[in-house]
Amino acid sequence: MGMTMTQKIIAAHCGKEIVTAGEFVEMNLDIVLGNDITTPVAINEFNKMGASEVFDKNKIVIVLDHFTPNKDIKSAQQCKISREFAKEKEIKNFFDVGQMGIEHALLPEKGLVVSGDTVIGADSHTCTYGALGAFSTGVGSTDMAGGMALGTTWIKVPEAIKINVIGKKKPFVSGKDLILHLIGKIGVDGATYKSIEFTGSGIKNLSMDDRFSISNMAVEAGGKNGIFPVDDKTIKYMEERKIKDWSIFEADEDALYDEEITINLDELNPTVAFPSSPENTKDIEDIGVIKIDQVMIGSCTNGRIEDMRAAAQILKGKKVADGVRTIIIPATQEVYKQCIKEGILEIFIDAGAVISTPTCGPCLGGHMGILASGEKAVTTTNRNFVGRMGHKESEVYLASPAVAAASAVTGKIQNPNKI
Amino acid sequence: MNTIGKAFKFGDNIDTDLIIPARYLNSTDPKELAMYCMQDIDEEFTDKISEGDIIVGGKNFGCGSSREHAPLAIKGAGISCVIAKSYARIFYRNSFNIGLPILESEEASEKISQGDEIQVDFTKGIIKNITKKEEYKADKFPEFIQSIIKYNGLVGYVKNKLEQGDYNDL
Numbered sequence: 077m078g079m080t081m082t083q084k085i086i087a088a089h090c091g092k093e094i095v096t097a098g099e100f101v102e103m104n105l106d107i108v109l110g111n112d113i114t115t116p117v118a119i120n121e122f123n124k125m126g127a128s129e130v131f132d133k134n135k136i137v138i139v140l141d142h143f144t145p146n147k148d149i150k151s152a153q154q155c156k157i158s159r160e161f162a163k164e165k166e167i168k169n170f171f172d173v174g175q176m177g178i179e180h181a182l183l184p185e186k187g188l189v190v191s192g193d194t195v196i197g198a199d200s201h202t203c204t205y206g207a208l209g210a211f212s213t214g215v216g217s218t219d220m221a222g223g224m225a226l227g228t229t230w231i232k233v234p235e236a237i238k239i240n241v242i243g244k245k246k247p248f249v250s251g252k253d254l255i256l257h258l259i260g261k262i263g264v265d266g267a268t269y270k271s272i273e274f275t276g277s278g279i280k281n282l283s284m285d286d287r288f289s290i291s292n293m294a295v296e297a298g299g300k301n302g303i304f305p306v307d308d309k310t311i312k313y314m315e316e317r318k319i320k321d322w323s324i325f326e327a328d329e330d331a332l333y334d335e336e337i338t339i340n341l342d343e344l345n346p347t348v349a350f351p352s353s354p355e356n357t358k359d360i361e362d363i364g365v366i367k368i369d370q371v372m373i374g375s376c377t378n379g380r381i382e383d384m385r386a387a388a389q390i391l392k393g394k395k396v397a398d399g400v401r402t403i404i405i406p407a408t409q410e411v412y413k414q415c416i417k418e419g420i421l422e423i424f425i426d427a428g429a430v431i432s433t434p435t436c437g438p439c440l441g442g443h444m445g446i447l448a449s450g451e452k453a454v455t456t457t458n459r460n461f462v463g464r465m466g467h468k469e470s471e472v473y474l475a476s477p478a479v480a481a482a483s484a485v486t487g488k489i490q491n492p493n494k495i
Numbered sequence: 496m497n498t499i500g501k502a503f504k505f506g507d508n509i510d511t512d513l514i515i516p517a518r519y520l521n522s523t524d525p526k527e528l529a530m531y532c533m534q535d536i537d538e539e540f541t542d543k544i545s546e547g548d549i550i551v552g553g554k555n556f557g558c559g560s561s562r563e564h565a566p567l568a569i570k571g572a573g574i575s576c577v578i579a580k581s582y583a584r585i586f587y588r589n590s591f592n593i594g595l596p597i598l599e600s601e602e603a604s605e606k607i608s609q610g611d612e613i614q615v616d617f618t619k620g621i622i623k624n625i626t627k628k629e630e631y632k633a634d635k636f637p638e639f640i641q642s643i644i645k646y647n648g649l650v651g652y653v654k655n656k657l658e659q660g661d662y663n664d665l
């Protein structure tokens with residue numbers, strides 16, 4: 077019996093010819109990641125482990141992205157702990173205000189993760205790098221500490237679900253719509269403990285930024301990871317940022333999958349997840365009138381350059397509706413700069429939106445756009461749980477940048493094809 | 496190892512934002528986190544519970560973010576164990592790694608009512624409902640997890656490895 081793509085990467089990182097689903101192995105790690113919330117906890121545990129040095133100072137990445145630039149004294153203290161640790165341990169890839177971006181947009185952009193890598197990150201959306209053909213998964217802070225100390229982690233070899241993508245996207249349909257549609261179909265626990273492996277003739281019609289949003293939200297279906305095969309687009313993306321070599325793994329033809337689902341891009345419409353679960357999805361045609369108070373475009377799901385372009389295409393020459401606070405956050409400094417070059421920021425400002433320096437900020441109800449009770453927001457983030465973006469009686473609707481921008485213009489959840 | 500406590504029941508898909516809202520993540524102190532545990536689902540939760548009480552959840556307990564603050568808040572509040580139908584995978588990892596015992600049992604999750612007095616025997620994987628005079632079986636921990644439990648969590652496990660210097664042959 078063959079192995080899935082994920083199983084092959086794991087096998088290659090634990091010195092085994094074959095691994096089987098359900099088996100526990102200790103796997104070597106290429107990257108161990110943490111952010112300003114999870115790293116201080118990890119440092120604490122690292123010290124308790126009696127570790128003095130990190131296993132490899134080139135393979136640890138720390139990004140201060142959640143509550144930065146610091147929103148209050150407590151978060152300033154947290155960042156200070158990470159900063160001092162990074163300095164003391166000579167961690168090469170430490171990203172502070174000025175260099176930082178949202179971690180899952182930043183690492184691929186800097187070439188720090190490539191196909192064939194194994195990555196654990198003390199952040200659930202670490203699964204984003206599956207877009208590059210890497211095995212990456214979110215863990216807790218103690219796992220991060222163990223990873224920093226040993227360069228290995230324990231992992232239960234996952235079973236897999238196969239998603240066969242066919243067809244071509246219609247206008248204003250993006251990777252975000254695909255993943256929302258899939259979560260709506262299989263539910264927030266539809267892939268618990270499992271890999272989601274994407275394949276099929278439609279993959280070539282998905283850009284890298286589409287794939288990043290898709291892999292990003294694998295965890296919202298409970299998945300351990302969400303992985304794409306490596307193709308010309310992946311290789312071009314990695315070549316442009318090359319700082320290390322990559323390896324390419326493919327699923328065996330006789331690999332075993334628990335379930336197979338086909339998604340036809342030809343039939344996919346813009347999709348919105350209603351409060352308070354990412355599985356509460358509706359086709360944009362079936363939504364009715366929902367008035368909104370705020371729009372947020374950004375996050376590790378949709379803060380990349382294509383997302384900014386999609387929003388700009390809609391906002392160009394238009395004004396946001398009265399009373400709709402529109403907050404746009406490019407995910408990294410590079411995306412921000414590219415937006416300046418392309419005149420995108422000017423379009424946003426002319427439309428009446430505000431632009432923030434890269435930060436997670438409002439995505440987790442941290443700062444830069446918290447919701448009051450009774451308020452409704454359309455956002456391009458990945459979670460719409462109760463209280464996620466502010467007051468527990470506020471409502472979060474998840475959508476693509478095109479839908480979010482169109483909604484900003486009309487003041488209600490809007491089909492971008494009808495504006 | 497045994498524990499006795501009152502059951503506090505919750506439904507399916509209890510996410511980490513409900514367990515500990517992100518607005519409190521600027522602290523890592525379990526006692527401080529504990530003050531806000533479950534606040535958005537039951538404001539009085541932390542006033543109602545006593546040391547040793549038990550949380551009983553439905554399926555996919557602990558879904559959402561990777562924050563270890565979630566099991567830490569539960570442990571810090573004095574909850575001795577969580578019983579649920581199933582767990583989100585990062586929460587599952589985190590709980591063992593920080594030493595919060597969690598058990599998977601569909602039967603217990605369904606049959607236990609709010610306020611029942613529950614006794615848990617971790618070594619045997621047996622859950623006793625003293626109020627209802629019933630007994631349920633929980634899934635046993637896999638062998639690998641048992642070795643982490645043996646060292647009181649991942650910290651002890653790694654510490655031992657570092658002391659033995661045997662991590663090269665993993």
Ligand code: SF4
Pocket residue numbers: 142178179180199201375376377435436439440457458
């Ligand atoms: S943007 Fe949101 S989901 Fe992404 S890492 Fe930041 S807080 Fe997490």
